[in-house]
Amino acid sequence: AQSVTQPDIHITVSEGASLELRCNYSYGATPYLFWYVQSPGQGLQLLLKYFSGDTLVQGIKGFEAEFKRSQSSFNLRKPSVHWSDAAEYFCAVGAANTGNQFYFGTGTSLTVIP
Amino acid sequence: GAGVSQSPSNKVTEKGKDVELRCDPISGHTALYWYRQSLGQGLEFLIYFQGNSAPDKSGLPSDRFSAERTGGSVSTLTIQRTQQEDSAVYLCASSPTAPAQYFGPGTRLLVL
Numbered sequence: 744a745q746s747v748t749q750p751d752i753h754i755t756v757s758e759g760a761s762l763e764l765r766c767n768y769s770y771g772a773t774p775y776l777f778w779y780v781q782s783p784g785q786g787l788q789l790l791l792k793y794f795s796g797d798t799l800v801q802g803i804k805g806f807e808a809e810f811k812r813s814q815s816s817f818n819l820r821k822p823s824v825h826w827s828d829a830a831e832y833f834c835a836v837g838a839a840n841t842g843n844q845f846y847f848g849t850g851t852s853l854t855v856i857p
Numbered sequence: 858g859a860g861v862s863q864s865p866s867n868k869v870t871e872k873g874k875d876v877e878l879r880c881d882p883i884s885g886h887t888a889l890y891w892y893r894q895s896l897g898q899g900l901e902f903l904i905y906f907q908g909n910s911a912p913d914k915s916g917l918p919s920d921r922f923s924a925e926r927t928g929g930s931v932s933t934l935t936i937q938r939t940q941q942e943d944s945a946v947y948l949c950a951s952s953p954t955a956p957a958q959y960f961g962p963g964t965r966l967l968v969l
Contacts, residue, residue, distance in 0.1 A: 775956050786861075786948055786960040787900075833899065837956040845890070845958065849899040 745770050747836050749848035756824050757856050764819040764851050766834030776817040777835040778808055781850075787833060793817065804828070829855045859883065861961035863949050869967045870939055878934040878964045882951030890958060891924055891934050892948045900948065906932065939968045 748767045756762055768774060775794050779787040791802025798810040808819045817834060834848040862881045870876050882889050891903040902916040906926045917923070921939075926932040936943055944967050950958040 777957065779960070786863075786962040787950075787958075789957060789959065792957050835958075845902070845956070847900040 745836065745846050747834050747846045747848040749832075749834055749851050751851045752849075753852045753854070755854040755856060758826050759823050762819075762821045762824045762828070762853070764832050764834075764853070766817045766819065766848060767815050768817065768834075768836045768846075769815065770836050770838075770846075772838055775837040776808070776810060777837065778802065778806070778817075778819045779833045779835060780804075781831040781833065783830070790819070790832075824853075824855055826855045826857065829853055861949055861951050861959055863947075863961040863964050865964060866962065867965045867967075869969065871969055872941060873938055875935065875937045876939055876966065878936075878947050878949075878966070880932045880934070880949030880951075880961060882930060882932070882949070883953075883959055884930075886951035886953050886959070887929070888952040889926055889932050890950045890952070891932070892950065893918075894946045894948055894963070896945070903934070903947075936966075939966075941968045944968045 746769045750765050777792045778790040780790050781787045790806050791800050791808055793800045793810045800808050806821050808817055810817050831850045831852050833850045835845055837845045861883055864879045887908045889906040892900040893903055894900050904924045905913040921937045924934045946963040946965050948960055948963045950960045952958050
């Protein structure tokens with residue numbers, strides 16, 4: 744069955760420190776992979792997406808993610824976290840040719856301490 | 858505005874009443890999705906529209922929930938005889954032909 748796992752429910756990092764949020768997926772087809780961020784009281788904003796090609800994907804706000812097929816992972820990284828990055832982060836996987844097959848992880852809540 | 862818009866942003870209703878939630882997708886996006894997000898939870902898929910095809914209603918939790926999309930654009934999610942467990946944030950997203958979803962700000966529904 745298709746699924747997305749975000750093993751870390753909550754992460755706390757210091758401002759300026761590096762960040763890595765984990766995402767593992769189980770998907771039968773070639774996956775399309777996404778990271779979204781949700782600030783309190785807001786909708787989800789697309790950070791980055793991977794469809795094909797270079798496995799290291801650059802996104803907005805200084806985020807990047809790396810697709811590792813052998814590990815079924817698509818971890819999100821940022822070299823230096825800012826206080827404004829505090830939010831909920833969702834990983835999602837979709838299919839190449841069907842619109843409704845999107846699966847979201849349960850999210851990772853990020854706290855940034857000064 | 859170029860983004861997905863949803864209205865109302867907040868809705869408080871009494872148990873047993875009907876509510877309608879509206880979504881205006883990005884112009885030209887052929888696909889439209891509704892999700893429900895309960896407090897501290899991930900996204901629960903509700904329904905999916907793609908062009909003129911029959912919608913995928915497989916995620917609707919009960920027959921009290923329905924949705925329509927008029928003219929391939931605006932969508933309305935209707936919840937009849939609301940229950941307290943319907944309290945959640947209802948998110949709408951639209952998508953162009955490529956499978957990337959763009960979300961609206963959501964409607965926060967509180968059923969008293």
